[in-house]
Amino acid sequence: MDVHSRDYAARARAILRDEPHVREAVIGATVAFDQHRERAYGEVDSDAWRAWASDVKSHALTNLADYLEEAESRLTENGVVVHWAETAADVHSVLEAVAADHGVRKVVKGKSMLSEELGVNDALERQGIEVVETDLGEYVIQLFGEPPSHIVGPAIHRSLEDIQELFHRVHGTPPHATPEDLAAAARVALREAFLTADMGITGGNFLVAETGTLALIENEGNIRLATSAPKVHVALVGIEKVIARWSDLAGMLQLTSRAATGQAVGTFVSMIHGPRRDGEPDGPEAVHVILVDNGRTGMLADEATWEALKCVRCGACLNVCPVYRQTGGHAYGWVYSGPIGAVLAPALLGLDEGGALPFASTLCGACTEVCPVRIPLHDMLLTWRRRTVEAGKAPATEGLLLSAYAAAAKRPALFRLGAAGLQLLPMAVTRRLPFLKSWLAVHGDLPWSKPSFLRRWKAGPK
Amino acid sequence: MRDRILARVRSALADREVVAHPGAFPGPLHAGPVIEAFTDRFRAVGGEVERFAGMDEALDWLEGFASAFAGVAAGADVPAELATKLPTVPARDAPLGVSMARYAAADTGSLVLDSKGGRLPQLLPPTHLVWVRADAVMATLDEALEAGRGDLPAVLALHSGPSRSADIGRVIVTGVHGPGRVVVGIVD
Numbered sequence: 010m011d012v013h014s015r016d017y018a019a020r021a022r023a024i025l026r027d028e029p030h031v032r033e034a035v036i037g038a039t040v041a042f043d044q045h046r047e048r049a050y051g052e053v054d055s056d057a058w059r060a061w062a063s064d065v066k067s068h069a070l071t072n073l074a075d076y077l078e079e080a081e082s083r084l085t086e087n088g089v090v091v092h093w094a095e096t097a098a099d100v101h102s103v104l105e106a107v108a109a110d111h112g113v114r115k116v117v118k119g120k121s122m123l124s125e126e127l128g129v130n131d132a133l134e135r136q137g138i139e140v141v142e143t144d145l146g147e148y149v150i151q152l153f154g155e156p157p158s159h160i161v162g163p164a165i166h167r168s169l170e171d172i173q174e175l176f177h178r179v180h181g182t183p184p185h186a187t188p189e190d191l192a193a194a195a196r197v198a199l200r201e202a203f204l205t206a207d208m209g210i211t212g213g214n215f216l217v218a219e220t221g222t223l224a225l226i227e228n229e230g231n232i233r234l235a236t237s238a239p240k241v242h243v244a245l246v247g248i249e250k251v252i253a254r255w256s257d258l259a260g261m262l263q264l265t266s267r268a269a270t271g272q273a274v275g276t277f278v279s280m281i282h283g284p285r286r287d288g289e290p291d292g293p294e295a296v297h298v299i300l301v302d303n304g305r306t307g308m309l310a311d312e313a314t315w316e317a318l319k320c321v322r323c324g325a326c327l328n329v330c331p332v333y334r335q336t337g338g339h340a341y342g343w344v345y346s347g348p349i350g351a352v353l354a355p356a357l358l359g360l361d362e363g364g365a366l367p368f369a370s371t372l373c374g375a376c377t378e379v380c381p382v383r384i385p386l387h388d389m390l391l392t393w394r395r396r397t398v399e400a401g402k403a404p405a406t407e408g409l410l411l412s413a414y415a416a417a418a419k420r421p422a423l424f425r426l427g428a429a430g431l432q433l434l435p436m437a438v439t440r441r442l443p444f445l446k447s448w449l450a451v452h453g454d455l456p457w458s459k460p461s462f463l464r465r466w467k468a469g470p471k
Numbered sequence: 472m473r474d475r476i477l478a479r480v481r482s483a484l485a486d487r488e489v490v491a492h493p494g495a496f497p498g499p500l501h502a503g504p505v506i507e508a509f510t511d512r513f514r515a516v517g518g519e520v521e522r523f524a525g526m527d528e529a530l531d532w533l534e535g536f537a538s539a540f541a542g543v544a545a546g547a548d549v550p551a552e553l554a555t556k557l558p559t560v561p562a563r564d565a566p567l568g569v570s571m572a573r574y575a576a577a578d579t580g581s582l583v584l585d586s587k588g589g590r591l592p593q594l595l596p597p598t599h600l601v602w603v604r605a606d607a608v609m610a611t612l613d614e615a616l617e618a619g620r621g622d623l624p625a626v627l628a629l630h631s632g633p634s635r636s637a638d639i640g641r642v643i644v645t646g647v648h649g650p651g652r653v654v655v656g657i658v659d
Contacts, residue, residue, distance in 0.1 A: 037641065038641055041641060053498060054497065054498070057497045057498070058496075058497065058498050060493075061493045061496060061497050061498075064490055064491070064492070064493035065492070065493060067490035068489075068490045068491060068492045068493070070490075071484060071487050071488070071489045071490045072484075072489060073480050073484065074477050074480040074481045074484065077476075077477065077480065078477070081473075093472045093473040093476055094472070095472055095475065095476060099472065143648070144638070145636045145638040145639065145647055146636075146638035149638065149639070162637075162638065163638075164638055164639075165641075168640065169639060169640030169642070172639050172640065187642075188639040188640050188642040188644050189642075189644050191639050192636060192639060192644040192646075192647050195647070196646070196647055196648065199648065200595075200648075203648075204563060220620075220623060222623070228634070228635050228636060229634050229635065229636045229647045229648045229649065230594055230634040230647070230648040230649020230650075231647075231648040231649075233590070233593075233594055233628060233648075233649060234594055234595075234648055234649070236626070237586075237590040237591065237594060237626070238591070248476065248480070253492060254492070255616065255620055256495065256496070256613070256616075256617065257496070258616060259496060259611070259612040259613040259615075259616045260496030260497075260498055260613070262612070262629075263498065263579060263612065264498075272516075272631075273512065273578065273579040273580060273631070274579040274580075274581060274612065274629060274631050275631070276516070276630070276631050276632050276633070276634060276635055276649075277628065277629065277630060277631075277634070277649065278581075278628065278629035278631075279626055279628050280623070280626065280627040280628065280629075281625070281626050282623045282624065282625055282626070282627075283625055284625060285586075285625055286586075286587075286624070286625050288587070289586055289587055289589070289624075289625060290547055290588070290589035290591075291586075291589050291590050291591050292586055292590055292625055292626070300476070302476050302479070306476060306479035306480055306483055307479075307483075309479075309480060309483040309484065310479075310482070310483035312487075315483075315487075
């Protein structure tokens with residue numbers, strides 16, 4: 010995919026200035042997601058669940074080579090063809106070969122962030138293959154010609170009015186059609202695609218080493234259909250998706266669902282063990298799993314940030330992030346946005362391209378608070394900021410600010426004094442402080458509240 | 472390629488402390504009578520649940536229920552005694568799909584379906600009737616998956632209510648791709 014992460018500040022400014030409705034739509038969606046998560050965490054012993062899930066992932070990652078080999082053996086025994094890919098280009102080659110073998114002309118896709126990371130759609134289309142996104146949100150943004158703006162809700166930046174207008178143009182639905190009518194129009198178009206496609210492409214939420222199970226969570230049924238109706242299924246799976254045991258699955262499915270949408274479990278879960286078997290009436294004749302590195306082994310070697318590989322892509326850290334909420338995901342210029350995107354970007358894209366994103370944060374720590382696998386996201390953001398500054402790749406003002414922040418943060422009294430001092434300065438002065446200028450350019454003069462954000466945050470919701 | 476990736480993984484982990492497996496999932500909720508708990512959970516997400524004391528009661532109900540449909544696509548694993556009198560049609564044209572669940576899980580309100588009887592009757596018809604035996608309803612998803620471990624088919628699937636999406640205007644719409652109406656028949 011095209012990457013524009015180095016332009017974060019300019020993109021964020023442009024969205025805030027030119028597309029104010031995006032902020033409104035994103036805040037509405039993320040606040041709702043987060044409320045659902047909070048309720049769902051409250052229904053269970055979420056601290057115990059999260060400590061357990063963190064260890065399930067860390068255990069698999071600290072034994073990753075063995076579990077990858079075990080997964081490969083079980084998958085192969087299950088009749089799955091396993092491929093390994095170091096780069097996006099390797100993935101494209103595998104897809105090209107599999108598509109050619111099976112005479113594939115049309116592909117139906119389930120939502121997969123990894124496929125966005127790898128630019129799979131463009132690669133297939135260059136081969137003359139038609140690619141149809143089937144998750145309703147993904148279908149909408151494919152029609153708009155946009156990338157997803159959120160891990161779980163790819164089209165949350167789009168309002169009902171935007172989609173009414175789009176479907177009126179594309180499907181001839183009435184200009185003020187209800188969400189039900191719009192979904193029905195999409196269902197008709199996509200049902201046809203499912204029944205005529207030759208290949209389904211999905212990601213994978215978990216890959217169980219012990220049984221070779223590929224597990225996929227969804228709500229619409231489009232992934233079940235994409236893995237059942239076409240004659241070939243190809244799953245793109247990051248190597249970090251491996252978990253050790255079948256008995257890990259029930260807990261991981263539930264916690265991921267609660268963190269993502271507040272559901273006890275996603276409406277549909279597919280646990281796949283290979284192609285259609287003898288005596289089964291339907292199902293694909295071939296299943297391929299592509300195990301993808303694309304920078305992940307490099308992350309694994311990094312003592313300070315390897316734990317970000319525990320991420321289950323629930324989106325909880327995006328939903329709670331005060332910076333993400335202002336712009337949505339497109340400002341980040343890359344497939345992964347919000348706090349997890351800002352941690353992955355410098356690791357997977359390098360400091361030149363990804364170094365700007367860790368500065369898109371208030372370091373409030375809300376992301377770390379909600380993470381279902383307890384990734385210390387705000388610590389990692391600080392690590393990447395320091396590395397970016399040390400490499401001389403951060404804007405000068407950011408570097409100065411960070412040094413001052415770090416010095417002050419080590420001395421709480423000084424930190425409080427500084428914060429209080431900033432609050433006492435008249436706006437006319439603060440507006441001249443270089444590091445506040447860009448922020449104020451989009452936010453305008455705002456009154457400073459008396460208790461600090463962090464203190465209010467710790468006091469909890471009103 | 473494979474060997475290079477695995478070598479890089481091993482080298483990355485050379486000095487990393489191994490994290491022990493945490494053991495069993497601490498989560499399962501035990502919420503009183505199992506069938507009632509399943510029923511509450513499944514209805515809360517928009518599903519329908521019918522409970523029958525025996526096969527005769529189930530068949531009486533089925534006759535009335537089926538009369539609203541013009542044809543059926545049934546999974547090959549649905550017991551012959553639970554067959555409807557409706558004409559069989561391909562799943563893509565059928566207004567009603569019928570399946571047999573291997574298990575159900577009360578804490579998540581999930582039906583555990585199997586690919587052996589066919590997947591498309593579970594997915595394509597707008598209404599899906601799923602039979603499950605009362606003694607196959609487990610307290611937790613953990614237990615249901617553990618029970619399934621010995622015989623993992625090409626696909627083991629969880630269906631936990633009607634197909635839904637909130638991708639358009641944050642309004643929950645049902646029946647987007649999979650069935651918009653799911654009816655569970657629990658037979659003692």
